[in-house]
Amino acid sequence: MTELYLSIDVEDWFHSHNLWPALDREKWDEYELRVVENTRRILDLLDEYDTKATFFVLGHVAERAPELAGEIEARGHEVASHGYNHELLYEQSETEVRNDLRRSKQLLESQVDQEVIGYRAPSFSITEAAIETLTDLGFEYDSSRFPAPVHDRYGDISVQGSETFTRTESGLTEVQLPLFEWSKVRIPWAGGGYFRFIPYPIFRRGVDRISQHREFVFYLHPWELDPGQPKIRDMNPFYRLRHYRNLEKTEKRFKLLLAEFEWKPIGDAL
Numbered sequence: 225m226t227e228l229y230l231s232i233d234v235e236d237w238f239h240s241h242n243l244w245p246a247l248d249r250e251k252w253d254e255y256e257l258r259v260v261e262n263t264r265r266i267l268d269l270l271d272e273y274d275t276k277a278t279f280f281v282l283g284h285v286a287e288r289a290p291e292l293a294g295e296i297e298a299r300g301h302e303v304a305s306h307g308y309n310h311e312l313l314y315e316q317s318e319t320e321v322r323n324d325l326r327r328s329k330q331l332l333e334s335q336v337d338q339e340v341i342g343y344r345a346p347s348f349s350i351t352e353a354a355i356e357t358l359t360d361l362g363f364e365y366d367s368s369r370f371p372a373p374v375h376d377r378y379g380d381i382s383v384q385g386s387e388t389f390t391r392t393e394s395g396l397t398e399v400q401l402p403l404f405e406w407s408k409v410r411i412p413w414a415g416g417g418y419f420r421f422i423p424y425p426i427f428r429r430g431v432d433r434i435s436q437h438r439e440f441v442f443y444l445h446p447w448e449l450d451p452g453q454p455k456i457r458d459m460n461p462f463y464r465l466r467h468y469r470n471l472e473k474t475e476k477r478f479k480l481l482l483a484e485f486e487w488k489p490i491g492d493a494l
Contacts, residue, residue: 230487246459262446273482283308283328304342367399
């Protein structure tokens with residue numbers, strides 16, 4: 225079996241793009257902040273199973289909860305960037321993306337003692353231009369490429385080969401999210417909503433099968449362990465299903481995943 229890497233995208237419930245059409249972006253600072261408690265719950269679970277992970281911290285979270293990144297670091301985990309404003313990269317200008325990435329990196333590095341070398345784009349909305357910008361700003365790896373066959377938000381970049389760890393032309397390491405391949409079908413199998421929708425015994429077998437041949441990268445959001453979060457009713461039914469499905473089951477499934485596999489932070493591979 226190859227190595228397995230655990231990552232947490234530290235954003236709050238109202239940062240989820242599934243909810244954006246029903247929420248007011250200008251009111252972010254007024255919404256209930258639940259991410260600190262939920263992230264600490266994840267940290268406690270990782271302590272329980274003696275596991276370390278990479279935490280991609282959103283800049284808006286770091287600004288509203290300035291103690292959180294330092295606590296993540298103090299408990300032995302890698303702190304990486306999830307950008308600042310959670311806007312999809314391809315909906316911003318190159319200047320806006322650069323300013324966002326620089327702002328998030330500088331903010332996080334002012335709160336922790338480690339250099340922030342990793343990045344994950346909001347909703348995996350990576351672009352070729354962003355890869356160049358990440359390299360210019362001193363990042364060493366990106367973990368945003370998720371070549372799922374159909375998704376309404378994911379971006380993409382060109383890489384040499386299809387391995388989990390590849391090098392871009394700029395020299396940045398790209399850490400790809402896994403797909404389960406069966407016959408000619410490719411199914412996203414990295415975590416998040418896929419982890420909540422796919423029955424755990426099946427998901428677990430998929431992790432085992434994929435990791436026999438390549439490194440496996442898993443991701444989760446703190447809000448996915450929070451069935452008590454505010455429920456937005458006036459929204460697209462499909463997006464509501466994607467966001468709220470099986471939240472009450474996520475923690476139990478996550479504990480099983482921690483018990484049955486050994487995980488590492490992504491930065492350890494570099």
